[in-house]
Amino acid sequence: xxxxxxxxxxxxxxxxxxxxxxxxPKSGHDTVSWYQQALGQGPQFIFQYYEEExxxxxxxxxxxxxxxxxxxxxELNVNxxxxxxxALYLCASSLAQAQYFGPGTRLTVL
Amino acid sequence: xxxLEQSPQFLSIQEGENLTVYCNSSSVFSxxxxxxxxxxxxxxxxxxxxxxxxxxKLKRLTFxxxxxxxxxxLHITAAQPGDTGLYLCAGDTGGGxxxxxxxxxxxxxxxx
Numbered sequence: 001x002x003x004x005x006x007x008x009x010x011x012x013x014x015x016x017x018x019x020x021x022x023x024x025p026k027s028g029h030d031t032v033s034w035y036q037q038a039l040g041q042g043p044q045f046i047f048q049y050y051e052e053e054x055x056x057x058x059x060x061x062x063x064x065x066x067x068x069x070x071x072x073x074x075e076l077n078v079n080x081x082x083x084x085x086x087a088l089y090l091c092a093s094s095l096a097q098a099q100y101f102g103p104g105t106r107l108t109v110l
Numbered sequence: 111x112x113x114l115e116q117s118p119q120f121l122s123i124q125e126g127e128n129l130t131v132y133c134n135s136s137s138v139f140s141x142x143x144x145x146x147x148x149x150x151x152x153x154x155x156x157x158x159x160x161x162x163x164x165x166x167k168l169k170r171l172t173f174x175x176x177x178x179x180x181x182x183x184l185h186i187t188a189a190q191p192g193d194t195g196l197y198l199c200a201g202d203t204g205g206g207x208x209x210x211x212x213x214x215x216x217x218x219x220x221x222x
Contacts (some may be wrong), residue, residue, distance in 0.1 A: 002153075033209055042114075042198050043153070045209025058209055090152050092210075096162070097141045097202055099210060101152035 002027065003093030003104035010109045013081050021076045021105045025083050032056075032074040034066060034101060035090040043090055049074050082110045113137070114201055116213035124221055126188055131216045133199035134181045140202055142182045143210065144173055147196040189220045 005024045013019050024030050031050045035043035046057035049068035068074045072093075078085055086109045092099040115134045123129055133142070141160045145153035157166050157184060159175035168175045170193075172185040182199055196217055200210040 008164075017116060035209070035212075036185075040214075042200075042212035044216045045211070048209055056209055088150075090151075098143065098155055098158050102146075103152045105151075106150070 004091055004100055006089075006091050006102040006105050008105060009103070010106045010108075012110065013079055013110050017081050017109075018077065018079045019081060019107060021078075021089050021091075021107070023037060023074045023076070023091030023093075025072050025074070025091075025103060026100050029093035029095045029100070032068060032072065033092045033094070034074070034076045035091055035092065035101075036060070037086075037088040037104070039087070044064045046076070056109050078107075083109050085109050112215035114199055114214050115200060116197075116216050118216060119214065120217045120219075122221060123189060123217040125170055126191060129185075129186050129189055129218070131197055131218070132181070133183065133213055135201060136180065137203065137211075139200065140179070142175055142179070143199040143200045144184055145183070145200060147198060147215070149175070153198055172199045189218075191220045193221050194218060194220050 004026050033048040034046040037043040046060050048055050049058040054070045060064045065077045065080045088100050088104040090104045092101045117132045143158045144156045147153040157173045161180045162177045164175045174183050178205045196215045198215045200212045
């Protein structure tokens, strides 16, 4: 049974560019959440998708947007990248309370 | 804004010693989860506690949820070098419908 998978593993972008990160949830999970983890910090909640709609959103600007597909996979899009967007972006899938995390995408903005 | 305070932030001890990590908040959580994260990887779920006063054991790790569901602790007995990592607690206020609120984590190093 495959766990949560994310792609790409690493990504380097320059300021002002746009980026799309992808996540496939654990088999049977219908809810996907995205988190941003800066170096040395705990993950910060970005938003959560359920039934192809954004259900909850954390304190992140509109530059951060997402999408969930009918197969429950999800994308995170970030526009107009800033240096401060450099972080590990984590996707987590869940069916009930417990959330299971993928390995993350390391985004570096130069 | 719910905040989870973890202490200590850093802990370095010798193999075989015992330790306790604390996770405190002024907010009530419907559940609390503990994760362990290694550098460059995603957090790995260790346990979920739901009921106030609940105690769960995972080999040498003992997790406790406070009676008021505002705090939790993780106790490791006879720590081993393989226990080294970042330990994160995360609270859930919405029964799974909301994002988790994470603490900043405890960086644990077990020296051989």
